[in-house]
Amino acid sequence: QTVVTQEPSLTVSPGGTVTLTCASSTGAVTSGYYPNWFQQKPGQAPRALIYSTSNKHSWTPARFSGSLLGGKAALTLSGVQPEDEAEYYCLLYYGGAQLNWVFGGGTKLTVL
Amino acid sequence: EVQLVQSGAEVKKPGESLKISCKGSGYSFTSYWIGWVRQMPGKGLEWMGIIYPGDSDTRYSPSFQGQVTISADKSISTAYLQWSSLKASDTAMYYCVRLFDYWGQGTLVTVSS
Numbered sequence: 001q002t003v004v005t006q007e008p009s010l011t012v013s014p015g016g017t018v019t020l021t022c023a024s025s026t027g028a029v030t031s032g033y034y035p036n037w038f039q040q041k042p043g044q045a046p047r048a049l050i051y052s053t054s055n056k057h058s059w060t061p062a063r064f065s066g067s068l069l070g071g072k073a074a075l076t077l078s079g080v081q082p083e084d085e086a087e088y089y090c091l092l093y094y095g096g097a098q099l100n101w102v103f104g105g106g107t108k109l110t111v112l
Numbered sequence: 113e114v115q116l117v118q119s120g121a122e123v124k125k126p127g128e129s130l131k132i133s134c135k136g137s138g139y140s141f142t143s144y145w146i147g148w149v150r151q152m153p154g155k156g157l158e159w160m161g162i163i164y165p166g167d168s169d170t171r172y173s174p175s176f177q178g179q180v181t182i183s184a185d186k187s188i189s190t191a192y193l194q195w196s197s198l199k200a201s202d203t204a205m206y207y208c209v210r211l212f213d214y215w216g217q218g219t220l221v222t223v224s225s
């Protein structure tokens with residue numbers, strides 16, 4: 001069974017920079033996994049931030065960026081704001097007959 | 113404005129059937145895949161499956177194959193997620209998502225005797 005692994009929790013100071021990563025149990029994450037990143041705040045539906053590794057949606061703040069880093073997908077927040085405190089999920093595409101996608105377990109980001 | 117509006121919260125007993133809905137508006141409903149995502153209480157997101165309303169091509173995550181049925185009625189721009197026999201472990205929030213930008217508000221399903 002495919003497992004997608006994220007840091008369970010990270011803490012960052014306001015104005016700081018933090019990188020969240022997303023690893024696959026099958027090996028290095030490449031652009032062919034079409035990494036997506038989502039933000040979810042308590043009591044809210046998830047919100048899309050990044051698609052296909054590094055593309056931003058029209059509503060994604062400029063301080064969010066996506067990349068590939070050391071065989072993992074990465075989400076970097078630069079100039080973190082208090083409102084960025086949330087759970088962040090990555091999603092990877094594994095294809096196959098079922099066009100299968102797998103979410104990571106999520107990273108709880110605390111801004112302190 | 114693109115919107116996905118889901119049906120309201122449900123409280124059901126084990127063994128009962130259920131069908132929840134997700135109505136799309138503000139875009140060509142038949143041209144985008146719609147996915148369903150489960151979130152159990154206090155847990156992360158789980159991919160359930162997807163449907164292409166244009167031709168009803170449907171794919172399921174191996175974890176959910178045989179456990180749920182995904183369908184769509186393109187005439188009313190609505191996708192569905194259904195269970196034939198609910199279990200207590202189906203208690204969760206269920207989200208629909210247009211791959212991969214717009215999300216529905218979620219439907220809370222509670223299964224309890």
